[in-house]
Amino acid sequence: MGTLACGKVHIMEYVISVLLSGISVGGQYALIAIGYTLVYGILRLINFAHGDVFMVAGLLGIYLTATLPIPVSLPLVIVFTVLLGFTIERAAYKPLREAPRMSVMISAIGVSYLLQNTATYVTGGQPMTYPTIPFLSDTVNVAGTQTKWVVIITPFLVLILVTFLTMLINRTKVGMAMRAVSKDFETSRLMGIRINSVISVTFIIGSALAAVGSTLFFTNYPAITPMAGAMPGLKAFVAAVFGGIGSIPGAVIGAFIIGICETIIKGLPSNWDVSVFSDAFTFALLIVILAFKPQGLFGEAAADKV
Amino acid sequence: MSEDVLKINDLKVRYGGIEAVRGISFFVKKGEIVTLIGANGAGKSSTLRAISGLIKPAGGKVELEGEDITAKDSTTIVSKGLMMVPEGRRIFPNLSVLENLKIGAYLRNDDLEEDLNMVYGYFPRLKERSWQAGGTLSGGEQQMLAVGRALMGRPKLLMMDEPSLGLAPIVVQDIFEIIKRIHENGTTVLLIEQNANMALHVADRAYVIENGKISLEGTGKELLADEKVQAAYLGARG
Ligand SMILES: Nc1ncnc2c1ncn2[C@@H]1O[C@H](COP(=O)(O)OP(=O)(O)O)[C@@H](O)[C@H]1O
Numbered sequence: 001m002g003t004l005a006c007g008k009v010h011i012m013e014y015v016i017s018v019l020l021s022g023i024s025v026g027g028q029y030a031l032i033a034i035g036y037t038l039v040y041g042i043l044r045l046i047n048f049a050h051g052d053v054f055m056v057a058g059l060l061g062i063y064l065t066a067t068l069p070i071p072v073s074l075p076l077v078i079v080f081t082v083l084l085g086f087t088i089e090r091a092a093y094k095p096l097r098e099a100p101r102m103s104v105m106i107s108a109i110g111v112s113y114l115l116q117n118t119a120t121y122v123t124g125g126q127p128m129t130y131p132t133i134p135f136l137s138d139t140v141n142v143a144g145t146q147t148k149w150v151v152i153i154t155p156f157l158v159l160i161l162v163t164f165l166t167m168l169i170n171r172t173k174v175g176m177a178m179r180a181v182s183k184d185f186e187t188s189r190l191m192g193i194r195i196n197s198v199i200s201v202t203f204i205i206g207s208a209l210a211a212v213g214s215t216l217f218f219t220n221y222p223a224i225t226p227m228a229g230a231m232p233g234l235k236a237f238v239a240a241v242f243g244g245i246g247s248i249p250g251a252v253i254g255a256f257i258i259g260i261c262e263t264i265i266k267g268l269p270s271n272w273d274v275s276v277f278s279d280a281f282t283f284a285l286l287i288v289i290l291a292f293k294p295q296g297l298f299g300e301a302a303a304d305k306v
Numbered sequence: 307m308s309e310d311v312l313k314i315n316d317l318k319v320r321y322g323g324i325e326a327v328r329g330i331s332f333f334v335k336k337g338e339i340v341t342l343i344g345a346n347g348a349g350k351s352s353t354l355r356a357i358s359g360l361i362k363p364a365g366g367k368v369e370l371e372g373e374d375i376t377a378k379d380s381t382t383i384v385s386k387g388l389m390m391v392p393e394g395r396r397i398f399p400n401l402s403v404l405e406n407l408k409i410g411a412y413l414r415n416d417d418l419e420e421d422l423n424m425v426y427g428y429f430p431r432l433k434e435r436s437w438q439a440g441g442t443l444s445g446g447e448q449q450m451l452a453v454g455r456a457l458m459g460r461p462k463l464l465m466m467d468e469p470s471l472g473l474a475p476i477v478v479q480d481i482f483e484i485i486k487r488i489h490e491n492g493t494t495v496l497l498i499e500q501n502a503n504m505a506l507h508v509a510d511r512a513y514v515i516e517n518g519k520i521s522l523e524g525t526g527k528e529l530l531a532d533e534k535v536q537a538a539y540l541g542a543r544g
């Protein structure tokens with residue numbers, strides 16, 4: 001990357017490869033961003049621990065694939081990540097249901113550090129190499145560019161998962177309960193809805209998607225450190241804000257935009273010397289857009305939680 | 307004895323140091339329509355919220371069909387057949403009208419067709435708007451939706467907290483007409499109102515709440531004729 005390509009063919013290939021990897025990174029951010037936006041939608045909580053749950057899912061991937069065959073270990077990664085997300089909510093957020101929102105947020109920051117510190121303890125702080133997942137890591141030729149299968153698969157997988165999630169939320173009883181609880185806890189209770197179960201469901205979905213995202217993301221990533229969840233987590237969070245926090249399509253579209261922007265900037269010719277600023281550029285772009293559209297792309301006009 | 311659908315004994319509700327409900331006792335018999343009237347801040351909503359499990363009472367006992375439901379969680383209470391129309395309607399603005407009705411039957415797993423038709427029978431306007439978002443309805447329509455939603459739970463007791471609040475007089479008339487019909491069709495109703503005139507006209511029996519205590523009780527007719535009630539709640543002079 002970064003070398004100025006000469007000749008039309010090379011430029012085309014170059015553009016395609018940048019777009020492909022942008023879409024793929026965006027898709028991975030999208031899987032994390034949904035977790036932020038779902039939890040925010042229902043609890044009005046920015047779950048600072050979510051990026052670290054994503055990191056733990058990565059580590060689980062390393063440890064589990066080391067001892068178990070892939071068809072067993074990858075589903076287990078999802079199961080354990082879901083358990084982690086569920087437990088975090090029950091232990092750190094549920095007891096603070098009636099507390100001021102700031103207290104819950106501090107609790108979330110605490111959980112985030114707890115996960116990072118535990119990861120440091122377990123790994124000894126050493127960067128851990130993510131295993132090569134067959135097929136996902138295999139290379140494929142697309143329009144003359146070499147890329148990994150994971151890059152091709154990610155956007156499709158994201159679309160399938162988002163379609164399922166949207167159907168769950170719009171067409172099922174539990175989805176209806178999620179939408180009701182996101183507006184009004186008390187009246188939801190009066191309908192007989194167990195709001196704690198509904199809240200748990202959102203954490204379960206968010207964690208499961210983060211687990212899937214971790215496998216896709218870390219396959220393309222050199223190593224996992226205890227901080228490995230921070231940056232993708234932050235970007236996914238920004239994607240969720242950008243799309244209008246609380247909105248699933250918003251989070252997905254926001255994530256794709258961020259992924260593509262970031263990859264384009266990183267892929268600019270190296271003699272322009274801008275690629276190191278890709279994160280700062282991405283955030284600057286968002287600030288500009290949010291200045292014009294404070295609620296994000298699909299955000300509600302006001303926080304109308306009763 | 308067991309024909310008491312609801313029996314409240316010495317109910318108390320406290321918010322920190324404030325005692326909002328100070329030992330209230332009353333009952334509702336099967337098939338009755340009973341009203342609790344009282345001024346703003348008298349403790350009416352607190353009473354209903356304690357009955358429906360939204361807040362824990364500080365003392366006293368709540369029995370539904372002879373079963374102790376004091377301080378049970380609201381899911382359990384709803385599952386036993388107690389549905390509430392909350393103050394301010396509180397329909398779900400982001401759910402369609404149809405979904406708002408379906409969510410009233412959240413704990414039921416049987417067919418809802420018959421009940422939907424029943425609700426649409428009371429409120430034909432809801433049928434016309436069944437695909438519209440609840441939040442787009444007018445205040446009166448939202449109140450009808452809130453009542454319909456509660457009916458979808460097939461309540462043994464329907465509790466309504468100030469259904470006339472903030473509605474135009476003509477709409478209030480409609481709502482009370484419907485309450486009468488719902489009652490005539492066999493639903494037991496506990497109605498909370500500040501609009502004492504309307505409430506006492508439809509009620510079999512009534513209680514007056516003042517400062518968290520019951521100060522008067524009697525049939526609707528008796529209270530309508532009561533001088534103190536007339537002076538304090540019916541706007542009569544002298
Ligand atoms: N959540 C609360 N916290 C503190 N005080 C409350 C709360 N809800 C109600 N109160 C107080 O309790 C009293 C009774 O209120 P309420 O039951 O709402 O009366 P009503 O429904 O008859 O108007 C009032 O003085 C009110 O200010």
Ligand SMILES: [Mg+2]
Binds near residue numbers: 467
């Ligand atoms: Mg009230």
